Amino acid sequence: MDKSPLSANFKLGFLGAGQLARMSGLQAFRYGIQVGVFSDRDENEPVQFMTPHSFTGSYDSVDDLTNFAKTCDVLTLENEFIDSAVLRKAQEQSGTNIFPSPDSFAKIENKFIEKRTFEGAGISVTPYKLVKTVTDLKGFGQNYGWPYVLKSSKGGYDGYGNETVKDIEEAKKAFNELGGHDNRDIVAEAFVDFTHELAVQVARNETGHVVYPCCETVQENHICVGVKSPAPVPQSIQKEAQKIAVKATEAIDGKGIYAYEFFLTKDGDLLLNESAPRPHNSGHYTIEGCITSQFENHVRAVMGLPLGSTELRASAVAMTNLLGTDERNAKVDNALMALSESDGHLHVYGKLDSRVGRKMGHYTLLGQTVNETYTQATELTDSIRI
């Protein structure tokens, strides 16, 4: 790199223009650099309001991505919707580095390949199988029991692209709906009887790696509604999850910030469920909750800077997602209680339209004990209309 990464004419480009890029972009601005954003949508996306360097194009177009990449000094991802082969070509044609690298991304971009990658690194994953036929669908149920979960191998998020099926008829229907006949890989996963869903973020680059505390993600209808950090599970489990997360990041030679989601089974085993090569909802609490946020370490990691401390700022930190409550132009009502709480921190993502269940913002509360802090955070935000 012939340009100093900490210079006013250095531009960090984001592929994706949602809240993850927005929060990373705010950190980029704190380092005095410029932010470019590439979106595939016509509407005004959150990041497009905070930079004059906004591009619209198709994630499938090497040319679009190359043209954008040429205006930036380094690119990073905010989602997994782009194909690694397209990324690789855009990187070659533009000469602009992309982190996570296309090669690293290729190891996890498809849920089937992801599981093989981590299994190959000696990490326990949810039992899974690539299913292609009715016989496969039946066989998986016979081997691992009903219900089980069918997942589209690419493009899923927040429960989209996932179906829980309880018999062969549901399995066939879900297989079709998920695009199984449309040349899309469908993965069957055993239904895991878990006590907690846990998450760990890892930042890594050529200077080393840092690992965040193991937190619990609280899910309702496949959507994360909140996070407790540290997770209310034994320290030995927390440490084991952190160890696996680091191992997984090394297995894919990751450069950037990564999130790993685990099931803690009734038997006390940790199964790696999903990974994300980007900032993750489970790490939003780190903005105020840790000395260095996942967004700052993301920016540091892709810029090749040393990584910052992941230590918690309080004994307990809770985060609640502010999911859309109404269909309307986005605005926040009834937030006075949340704003008035001493160590409570409101974040709103700047989306123009509220939709029921859409991630519109989040709230972070620092406290003493994690379950009580989480309860308090939900009480402070329950009445918010957004």
Place this chain on the structure above:
Amino acid sequence: MDKSPLSANFKLGFLGAGQLARMSGLQAFRYGIQVGVFSDRDENEPVQFMTPHSFTGSYDSVDDLTNFAKTCDVLTLENEFIDSAVLRKAQEQSGTNIFPSPDSFAKIENKFIEKRTFEGAGISVTPYKLVKTVTDLKGFGQNYGWPYVLKSSKGGYDGYGNETVKDIEEAKKAFNELGGHDNRDIVAEAFVDFTHELAVQVARNETGHVVYPCCETVQENHICVGVKSPAPVPQSIQKEAQKIAVKATEAIDGKGIYAYEFFLTKDGDLLLNESAPRPHNSGHYTIEGCITSQFENHVRAVMGLPLGSTELRASAVAMTNLLGTDERNAKVDNALMALSESDGHLHVYGKLDSRVGRKMGHYTLLGQTVNETYTQATELTDSIRI
């Protein structure tokens, strides 16, 4: 206000496009609102890189300001260069509220009026006099001793607009250089023999007020090079400074964030030296050092939201300014040590050009004891080239 302040189409406008507006703007983005910026410069100013809503015009032009104001829902200041009468007209013609209000700003925009205002509120200020003639210049020296300080009543910052004069010849020269014959009010101020320069920030609006810890500003050649918080002076002094700062804000019916700078004299008296109706260099440490930063409380104050806790996050917080070391395209070298320190936080303002002594960024370090933390912060940043 018929629009919810916490909505994606609410726009907060900044008059000024430097680092103060930039850091306030980053907070505005955290609340999901939009940022507009008005600058009187052609070059690319720090905030212009982080919003598509950028306007250029003259601070003297009611029309320019009115046109900008019409695109915003509320305006705020980042400097004191605009005339309150111009602001008042722009507010009337646009229908957009400006905070601090033109009426409140009028009470402090001119150094002579400012001192009268605070003196009238029973606050001790540095002995001062409006000087118009050679007789005035001589008389002030005779009454308060040489050297003393001559200040332009408007437009000064970072030592610009100030001259220390040690005899009548220097006084006459400085009077002319500061614009005394050019219809500009010149104020003479007694030279104060102080042990510490202290500062306190206050945020205030219709919901109440909050006051920040009393900090010490470390000055070299009239430029703030660093801050220690809390100030290493007795608690009784700290509390007295906080009390005066609140009183001063009430005296001008302030809405927004205000900074007050004090001299602590050898006799232990507090004299109010200067005030600023905006975020201030003395409060940059609050970004990581306090639960709610001066920038967040600035945004909250002008939006009419409840104000956040000003509590320190650590027993001691130190800030060092990163002043330009070279004339060049702005970039940061030798920052690895600063970036690697656990609770150290680097901020770069995104100015395109470095100039020697120009404020290019700052560094905040959280620690245990204030003098040691400050020494450590200076050691970590001494070698930075910027």
